Amino acid sequence: MPNAIEKIQEEHRDYGRVLNALRTAVKSLRGIEWRRQAGQEPDAGASYKSLLDLLFSIVYYVRVFPDKYHHPKEEDYLFKAIRARDPASAGLLDQVAQQHSVGARLINELDSAVKAYEKNYPDGLDVLEAAAENFVASQFEHMTLEEEKIIPLGKSALNEGDWGAIDNAFSGNADPLFGENLEAGFRALHDHIVNAVNVAE
Numbered sequence: 529m530p531n532a533i534e535k536i537q538e539e540h541r542d543y544g545r546v547l548n549a550l551r552t553a554v555k556s557l558r559g560i561e562w563r564r565q566a567g568q569e570p571d572a573g574a575s576y577k578s579l580l581d582l583l584f585s586i587v588y589y590v591r592v593f594p595d596k597y598h599h600p601k602e603e604d605y606l607f608k609a610i611r612a613r614d615p616a617s618a619g620l621l622d623q624v625a626q627q628h629s630v631g632a633r634l635i636n637e638l639d640s641a642v643k644a645y646e647k648n649y650p651d652g653l654d655v656l657e658a659a660a661e662n663f664v665a666s667q668f669e670h671m672t673l674e675e676e677k678i679i680p681l682g683k684s685a686l687n688e689g690d691w692g693a694i695d696n697a698f699s700g701n702a703d704p705l706f707g708e709n710l711e712a713g714f715r716a717l718h719d720h721i722v723n724a725v726n727v728a729e
């Protein structure tokens with residue numbers, strides 16, 4: 529299998545972990561809100577401030593890795609090569625490229641919702657929940673379409689030379705949240721995701 533396919537699938541898996549962490553963080557904020565309304569102290573481990581920090585870190589991550597490297601490289605290399613070899617795939621390729629634009633809009637909406645919630649606390653949680661769910665659902669839907677339709681199309685339409693250029697482009701991706709390129713600024717989010725997985729296991 530071309531290295532780029534493995535790399536794309538690996539980046540999708542990791543992105544899925546981030547999206548699940550986003551969903552869980554928003555659920556925890558709702559839990560804190562229920563307890564606040566009931567006049568109870570929040571759980572020691574579910575601090576409002578640390579959850580907001582996590583959300584800001586997730587928004588930042590989406591902008592500096594998937595939106596900056598993963599999606600653009602799909603468009604500039606994988607989609608472009610398939611489009612050249614298989615003109616009949618244009619409609620599907622337009623659809624996935626459009627999903628990249630929608631994702632960029634939805635991450636802006638999520639960013640605004642997190643900021644508004646921080647500013648207007650305790651107001652704004654409903655909007656934040658909706659923005660988070662819209663974003664997460666859109667991203668899972670997008671990755672499923674790529675894995676179920678685009679990658680198989682690439683496998684059937686592209687030759688070794690095509691894949692060489694795509695492999696080369698994706699081999700330069702250095703995810704700042706997972707693996708050997710973990711950046712200090714993402715340490716807290718990384719540990720949160722890894723610990724959450726360990727607890728679930």
Ligand SMILES: [Fe+2]
Nearest residue numbers: 599602628674
């Ligand atoms: Fe994509």
Ligand SMILES: [Fe+2]
Nearest residue numbers: 598602671674
């Ligand atoms: Fe993708």
